[in-house]
Amino acid sequence: MDKNAEELLRIVSDWKGSLQGAHSIRENGMSVEMLSTDHIHIEPKKDKPGLDITVDKGTKGETMYIPACVTHGGVDDLVYNDFYIEDDADVTIVAGCGVHTDNGEMARHNGIHRFFIGDGCHVRYVEKHVGTGKGRGRRSIDPVTDVTLGRDSVMEMDSTQIKGVSDTHRMTRAKVGEGSSFIVHERIMTAGDERAITDFSIDMDGDGSSVDLVSRSVARDESHQALHSVIRGNARCTGHSECDAIITERGTVSATPQLDANNIEASLIHEAAIGKIAGEQLLKLCSFGLTEEEAEEKIIQGFLK
Amino acid sequence: MLELRNIYWSTPSGHEVLHDISLSIDGSGIVVITGPNGGGKTTIAKIIAGIEKPDSGSILFNGEDITDLGVTERARKGISYAFQQPVRFKGLTVRDLLDMASGRKLDEKEICSLLSKVGLCAKDYVERDVDASLSGGEIKRIEIATVFARKTRFSVFDEPEAGIDLWSFPRLIGAFEDLRKESGGIEVIISHQERILDIADRVIVIENGRVKEDGKRNILDSLLRSASCPACPKRS
Numbered sequence: 357m358d359k360n361a362e363e364l365l366r367i368v369s370d371w372k373g374s375l376q377g378a379h380s381i382r383e384n385g386m387s388v389e390m391l392s393t394d395h396i397h398i399e400p401k402k403d404k405p406g407l408d409i410t411v412d413k414g415t416k417g418e419t420m421y422i423p424a425c426v427t428h429g430g431v432d433d434l435v436y437n438d439f440y441i442e443d444d445a446d447v448t449i450v451a452g453c454g455v456h457t458d459n460g461e462m463a464r465h466n467g468i469h470r471f472f473i474g475d476g477c478h479v480r481y482v483e484k485h486v487g488t489g490k491g492r493g494r495r496s497i498d499p500v501t502d503v504t505l506g507r508d509s510v511m512e513m514d515s516t517q518i519k520g521v522s523d524t525h526r527m528t529r530a531k532v533g534e535g536s537s538f539i540v541h542e543r544i545m546t547a548g549d550e551r552a553i554t555d556f557s558i559d560m561d562g563d564g565s566s567v568d569l570v571s572r573s574v575a576r577d578e579s580h581q582a583l584h585s586v587i588r589g590n591a592r593c594t595g596h597s598e599c600d601a602i603i604t605e606r607g608t609v610s611a612t613p614q615l616d617a618n619n620i621e622a623s624l625i626h627e628a629a630i631g632k633i634a635g636e637q638l639l640k641l642c643s644f645g646l647t648e649e650e651a652e653e654k655i656i657q658g659f660l661k
Numbered sequence: 662m663l664e665l666r667n668i669y670w671s672t673p674s675g676h677e678v679l680h681d682i683s684l685s686i687d688g689s690g691i692v693v694i695t696g697p698n699g700g701g702k703t704t705i706a707k708i709i710a711g712i713e714k715p716d717s718g719s720i721l722f723n724g725e726d727i728t729d730l731g732v733t734e735r736a737r738k739g740i741s742y743a744f745q746q747p748v749r750f751k752g753l754t755v756r757d758l759l760d761m762a763s764g765r766k767l768d769e770k771e772i773c774s775l776l777s778k779v780g781l782c783a784k785d786y787v788e789r790d791v792d793a794s795l796s797g798g799e800i801k802r803i804e805i806a807t808v809f810a811r812k813t814r815f816s817v818f819d820e821p822e823a824g825i826d827l828w829s830f831p832r833l834i835g836a837f838e839d840l841r842k843e844s845g846g847i848e849v850i851i852s853h854q855e856r857i858l859d860i861a862d863r864v865i866v867i868e869n870g871r872v873k874e875d876g877k878r879n880i881l882d883s884l885l886r887s888a889s890c891p892a893c894p895k896r897s
């Protein structure tokens with residue numbers, strides 16, 4: 357594995373020279389390491405690039421790592437990973453992605469992840485994205501996440517775009533079944549001329565289902581972010597979305613949250629706040645002796661934590 | 662230590678809030694600033710901390726003219742200010758704030774001792790975000806604790822009693838008295854509370870943007886009794 361790959365893996369997963377437990381490492385469009393365990397089975401797809409991953413019924417407290425990295429320009433990787441989570445499984449899936457280029461050419465990773473989650477499951481899905489390297493080559497990550505939740509299951513999705521990704525278009529779709537919850541925490545930081553577009557399309561189809569979508573973003577320099585979310589309440593359900601954004605310098609953010617109540621028992625709430633850092637927050641930290649720049653850094657770090 | 666010389670300040674729309682304020686605060690002890698709502702107390706505190714700039718007049722700290730210095734520089738020279746309205750932050754924890762206030766990473770014992778001064782149990786609070794989830798009294802206590810954490814020799818507390826329940830009051834007063842002993846510096850407490858007036862070494866009454874009275878507490882007692890200050894608790 358080359359140095360760039362090691363560095364990217366260190367940032368996006370818990371890689372410390374190796375990965376523990378079930379894992380698959382993808383580097384520049386090729387699978388370089390793969391390990392199944394007693395309860396988690398990882399197999400390459402036969403018809404297209406990607407994996408079929410099955411988590412056995414009743415699996416408890418296991419963590420798997422599915423990181424992918426692109427280590428130089430001129431690579432455009434596309435991968436299809438399907439996750440079959442059987443009933444009553446409790447599992448954490450860490451799927452980081454890093455792209456690196458400094459030869460002036462584009463480096464791109466496009467991961468299409470589908471989750472078929474059974475009944476009574478708890479799935480934590482952690483996704484960290486980063487771009488590294490110098491030069492004008494774009495660093496692109498375009499993830500698609502497609503989730504189907506059975507009954508009484510919980511999926512927590514934690515996605516973070518740390519820095520350096522020039523372009524991203526994230527698409528997340530979910531269908532939430534009876535008594536199930538879909539919880540999303542998204543953190544995105546853009547700087548320079550980066551662009552980030554996030555789309556959510558979530559259907560609450562089962563009675564007693566719920567969605568909690570919390571998005572925090574910081575757009576610095578000339579960067580731009582757009583968030584478009586659609587939450588549909590098609591049953592007796594509760595949906596909450598919250599979009600907070602900080603803009604600095606000439607950063608821009610556009611948020612269009614959409615709530616569709618298609619059932620009299622659907623209760624949907626949206627909160628949004630976009631703006632620069634509040635003057636009183638800066639003053640408070642300056643009154644501790646921090647400079648305005650230090651205060652801004654602390655506020656942004658905390659906000660995206 | 663701190664001197665305000667002929668300070669004038671008007672709102673952006675031209676309404677005069679402070680009119681020729683001159684004050685000299687020296688030595689050590691507790692100085693209570695009191696007076697009716699809207700009299701200009703918080704504005705004086707903001708002018709001391711550098712949050713507002715006076716239209717005219719000057720501010721000296723330890724003999725140095727600090728009128729043109731910003732909030733950061735004044736903080737670094739040893740001025741602390743606990744806001745009347747504490748600020749909330751999404752994503753910063755109580756620990757983060759205390760670390761920033763003290764300028765270093767505090768250990769558990771130090772955090773525990775700071776929070777217990779304001780009647781909070783560190784276990785329950787250190788990892789909590791200083792956001793809208795904290796109650797009014799909780800965030801006020803944390804605000805006060807950040808100023809205790811700074812250990813500067815000149816601290817301004819703007820209505821520290823606001824929102825603090827009656828049972829916790831004696832402890833809070835004890836904390837101010839301890840600080841007086843430990844720091845050997847000045848605590849300026851803006852307050853409407855009789856029990857805080859009682860621990861004052863000096864009381865300044867600000868009314869209509871002017872220094873109305875200034876003296877030892879016992880000298881002022883009779884003045885206050887005559888109800889010249891409607892905002893203060895009624896004295897029998």
Ligand SMILES: Nc1ncnc2c1ncn2[C@@H]1O[C@H](COP(=O)(O)OP(=O)(O)OP(=O)(O)O)[C@@H](O)[C@H]1O
Pocket residue numbers: 672673678696697698699700701702703704705745
């Ligand atoms: N930025 C501002 N814009 C407009 N008016 C202001 C501004 N700052 C202060 N004022 C006004 O100046 C006056 C003094 O305000 P200040 O906050 O100093 O009063 P205070 O003595 O602290 O009152 P309280 O006891 O209610 O806290 C008030 O009438 C207030 O409305």
Ligand SMILES: [Mg+2]
Pocket residue numbers: 702703704745819
């Ligand atoms: Mg005030």
